[in-house]
Every structure is written in structure tokens, then in C-alpha cells.
Amino acid sequence: xxxxxxxxxxxxxxxxxxxxxxxxxxxxxxxxxxxxxxxxxxxxxxxxxxxxxxxxxxxxxxxxxxxxxxxxxxxxxxxxxxxxxxxxxxxxxxxxxxxxxxxxxxxxxxxxxxxxxxxxxxxxxxxxxxxxxxxxxxxxxxxxxxxxxxxxxxxxxxxxxxxxxxxxxxxxxxxxxxxxxxxxxxxxxxxxxxxxxxxxxxxxxxxxxxxxxxxxxxxxxxxxxxxxxxxxxxxxxxxxxxxxxxxxxxxxxxxxxxxxxxxxxxxxxxxxxxxxxxxxxxxxxxxxxxxxxxxxxxxxxxxxxxxxxxxxxxxxxxxxxxxxxxxxxxxxxxxxxxxxxxx
Amino acid sequence: xxxxxxxxxxxxxxxxxxxxxxxxxxxxxxxxxxxxxxxxxxxxxxxxxxxxxxxxxxxxxxxxxxxxxxxxxxxxxxxxxxxxxxxxxxxxxxxxxxxxxxxxxxxxxxxxxxxxxxxxxxxxxxxxxxxxxxxxxxxxxxxxxxxxxxxxxxxxxxxxxxxxxxxxxxxxxxxxxxxxxxxxxxxxxxxxxxxxxxxxxxxxxxxxxxxxxxxxxxxxxxxxxxxxxxxxxxxxxxxxxxxxxx
Numbered sequence: 001x002x003x004x005x006x007x008x009x010x011x012x013x014x015x016x017x018x019x020x021x022x023x024x025x026x027x028x029x030x031x032x033x034x035x036x037x038x039x040x041x042x043x044x045x046x047x048x049x050x051x052x053x054x055x056x057x058x059x060x061x062x063x064x065x066x067x068x069x070x071x072x073x074x075x076x077x078x079x080x081x082x083x084x085x086x087x088x089x090x091x092x093x094x095x096x097x098x099x100x101x102x103x104x105x106x107x108x109x110x111x112x113x114x115x116x117x118x119x120x121x122x123x124x125x126x127x128x129x130x131x132x133x134x135x136x137x138x139x140x141x142x143x144x145x146x147x148x149x150x151x152x153x154x155x156x157x158x159x160x161x162x163x164x165x166x167x168x169x170x171x172x173x174x175x176x177x178x179x180x181x182x183x184x185x186x187x188x189x190x191x192x193x194x195x196x197x198x199x200x201x202x203x204x205x206x207x208x209x210x211x212x213x214x215x216x217x218x219x220x221x222x223x224x225x226x227x228x229x230x231x232x233x234x235x236x237x238x239x240x241x242x243x244x245x246x247x248x249x250x251x252x253x254x255x256x257x258x259x260x261x262x263x264x265x266x267x268x269x270x271x272x273x274x275x276x277x278x279x280x281x282x283x284x285x286x287x288x289x290x291x292x293x294x295x296x297x298x299x300x301x302x303x304x305x306x307x308x309x310x311x312x313x314x315x316x317x318x319x320x321x322x323x324x325x326x327x328x329x330x331x332x333x334x335x336x337x338x339x340x341x342x343x
Numbered sequence: 344x345x346x347x348x349x350x351x352x353x354x355x356x357x358x359x360x361x362x363x364x365x366x367x368x369x370x371x372x373x374x375x376x377x378x379x380x381x382x383x384x385x386x387x388x389x390x391x392x393x394x395x396x397x398x399x400x401x402x403x404x405x406x407x408x409x410x411x412x413x414x415x416x417x418x419x420x421x422x423x424x425x426x427x428x429x430x431x432x433x434x435x436x437x438x439x440x441x442x443x444x445x446x447x448x449x450x451x452x453x454x455x456x457x458x459x460x461x462x463x464x465x466x467x468x469x470x471x472x473x474x475x476x477x478x479x480x481x482x483x484x485x486x487x488x489x490x491x492x493x494x495x496x497x498x499x500x501x502x503x504x505x506x507x508x509x510x511x512x513x514x515x516x517x518x519x520x521x522x523x524x525x526x527x528x529x530x531x532x533x534x535x536x537x538x539x540x541x542x543x544x545x546x547x548x549x550x551x552x553x554x555x556x557x558x559x560x561x562x563x564x565x566x567x568x569x570x571x572x573x574x575x576x577x578x579x580x581x582x583x584x585x586x587x588x589x
Contacts, residue, residue, distance in 0.1 A: 203456075206459075207458045207459050208450075208457065208458075208459065209448045209450065209459065211459075212437065212441055212448055212459065213446075215436055215437060216436075216437060216445060218436070219434040219435050219436040219437070220432065220433065220434050222432055223433055223434050223445065224445070224446070226428075227432075227445040227446030227447075228417065228446045228447075229446050286434075286435070286436040287436060
């Protein structure tokens, strides 16, 4: 009798058509990236008779723009998966950039690798401090992360401008310039750094207990607490990780431009947030992947570079990226609709 | 014979308010004791004193003769008493294996680097669920794709997997449809057959009669009466729940 009852366990079945539509929607960001690459290629071929895609310089420019977005977006992905947000990364970037530049400038033109290394560590330390404050506010004082990190956004911005004396801190240092503008086997160093960090964040999110707890925290905080996980420590780790990846973005900025600017990260913040959501994350938490954020960053970078390349007024990039964000949300919603209600 | 769980003269006051005045009962292995009562009768307060969430103002809880009172919720859980809450405490976006192991995930090393062993956790989840008579349709799918009854089964499977001897269920069928309510009732039978003692909170009469070996009726923080389901009927239980004086 009991067995009979158990056999009629109800499962939600999806029709074959729906599951095909679903996998199409899952892959939409890849398809979209291919689509816009194809669009710019055809545009370049017909308008100028040259190639867009198969030119090393174009690919390098796109990938450097994407890696800037990625460095702010990688740690942010984990924070958003945990149903939090980190706005302060804009100025964790700036603070790290300024601190690194100040130390190298103080050491003079002949500053060696030791000083550069020290400056890098100090920059990372400054960014990590912002992350610690964020984590403490959210985990221990129960400040909603949107508000808490909006506060530290302002504090880190002010701190970066104050230590920089309100100006861009320009430096002359060959080691630093080599770091920011060199390449490894033809791949620009900023892209190599972003790639290694992306792999590291992917490993953390997908293959570690830390990553599982992050997903679970985004879905049901009570479940994670009841399972005996120290949620406060988990939140602090997440915000420090986010600040550090953004801080590395600041170090790369200083190295590329031989100058540290307090507002190095500000214009990228919203693109980073957009890349995470285009990549499939949700504001309510519990979903999102690093590979999604990588695609999201490349979509934005291709739009940015492609519009400039094709000679259209660059302001169209804001309109285009805005449209892509809205498409991303609509795609996400229609996925839910196809799968059916999950009450 | 020492009972599996002995609850002796529990009392709890909040401010001047006596939520629980005097509650005593026992649970034996393989027995389902139903705590019945109207809202405010003190059912949840009693349960929270057993699971360590509240400390009683007076009275004691023993498991196999060992005093439990004064222990933290974690210590009570590791003593083999699991509470399954209404919200199930599942992470909807994770698969059954990760939910089974949440907080105690298994890793294996590849070139010295730890990776989650998703395969082992999934296989274990399928195995534990099969022992409960539930077929997991897709072990890699998140649990939000499963039915309410299956989800309840995962919560119960977690209790079983970590060697619970006593499972406390607070209104486990409250949010479920009729077929799923039957699944949960069948799960309770299976737990009993494994020798697990169950405390079930309910105010749903059909559930009470279907699951109970003994019914303890609470009213106004006191035990209004104790009956075997075969010795009583709906009418008497309702009368006791309303406060016996009616």
C-alpha cells in the first residue's frame, strides 16, 4: 500500500520542445556574443572592405576592455550569488590604484622590483580593508549591503582623493610600465591576470565548500545557518574577495597608464554589475556563474569597441548596453515561464 | 525500560506569561507521538525546549536516561535529535546531494587541490532516498524542481543520514497538497519501521489519526489528556483541544 503511494510520486516533466527552448535560452548570451561579432564583421566588410574580427589589434583592445570589466565583476559575481551587492568596488579599485602609485612615486624613478612588489601589496591591502569594513557592516551590524557598500563607496572615494591630493598620481617606472603593457606569448598581461583570476573564482564558486555555501546563502540563509556554517565569516570572505579582485583592477590601471587615479573604477562599476546580470545572475541571489560573467564582460566590450570602430558616436554604447541588460532580464524571466510555475 | 526520550514536567514562562505550565510524556523507539492542540496551546514551545532552542524555566528532558536540558541546539542535534521545520531548511538551488551534505560536504583531492565530490554526494542522496522509498527523478536537478513530498523526503533523509534517533516534525503537511500529504505520512511509517522515534506536531485530525501511536493533547500549556487513536475519536480530541471544560 505504502509502496503504491510512493510509486505515484509526482515529478514535474518538461516536454521535449520546452527543454530545447530552455537550452537555447541558457546559451543565449553565447549566441548573442556571436551575433554582435557577426554584425560588426559584416559592417566592417561592407563599409570599409576590411575585417573586424581577424585583426590582432582589435582583439587585444576588446580583451583589455573586457578584462577591466571582469576584474570588478569576478568577485562581485560571488557577492551577487550570495544575494548581496557591492557598490564600493568602484573605489576599492581607485584606492588600490592611488596607493600603489603613491608608493612608487615616493621611491623615485629608480624604484626596483622590491618597491613595486611592496606597492602592489599595499594597494591590495587598502582594497582588502574596504572589503573587511563591508563584511563587518553586513555580517555583524546587519546593514543591508546596498546601503552599507554605498556608504563605503563614498568613504573609499574620499579616502582615495584625499591621499592622492585630489589629483592623478603619475609615476615614471619601467617595471610598472612593463607589467601593465607587456604580454605573455602575445596575450596582454591584463588579460592573463583576468583569466587566471576568472579560473580561480570559477574554482571557488563551483568546486569548493565555500562556493556551495555561497549558493545556499543566496537561496536560504536559514538553511545555511542550521547546517552549522558560520555565515558571518562567509560574508566577510565574500566582501574581501570582491574588494581584492577590484583592487587588482586598480593595480593594472596604474601599471597600464603609469598613473593612479581615484576614479579609475567608477566608470566600470555599472558595466561590471551589468556583466554579472547578463551572465545569468539574479538580484535575488542563488544563481550566476563565472563563465556567464566572462561572456557578459565580452559582450559589453565588443559593443563598446565595435561602436567606436564603426565610427558611430560612442554614446550609443550606453544605449546598447542598457538594451542588453533588459534583454538579459527578459530572457531569464521567459526561462521561468517555459519551465512552468515552481510553487 | 528507559524510554528513548523522556520529557518531565516542562515549564516555560515568558515574562509573566505561562506558555507551558506542566508537560510530561515519553517517546519510545519506533513510536510516533502526536502533539495535538490549538494555536497557543504550547506545542511549539515544548518542541523548542526539546531541541534546545529554548531553555525551560523548570523541568527536564532526557534521552536514553541522559540529561539533555541545558545543551545548545547543535549539541542536541549531535545527540541524535533532528527537528524538521516547516520551511524545510533546504537550499532550493542545489541538488539533493548537496542538500543532504550541506555544511558537511565531501571533497576529493585532484593533484592536491580539493574539489567537491558531487558524484559521491549525489549517489548517497539517491541511496538514502531509495531507502525511504522515494525515487529521485534527476539527481543533478535542483530540489526546487521536485514535488513538495519529495522535498520533505530530502529533509527527512538528511536527518536519517546523520543518524537521528528522534525526529521532530512541526506541521510537516501544512504546505502540501493531498497526494504529497500521503507521501509524508508514508515516510513517517518508514521511519517508525526503522526504529526512529517521532514527535509530530499537528492540528489536522486526519493526519493525527493516520500517524499517531499515541496522541498527547495540549491545551493552555498543560497536557489535557493522552489517548491511543483506537481508543478515541475526532470529537473527543477536539473537545480536549478546546480545553476539556467544554
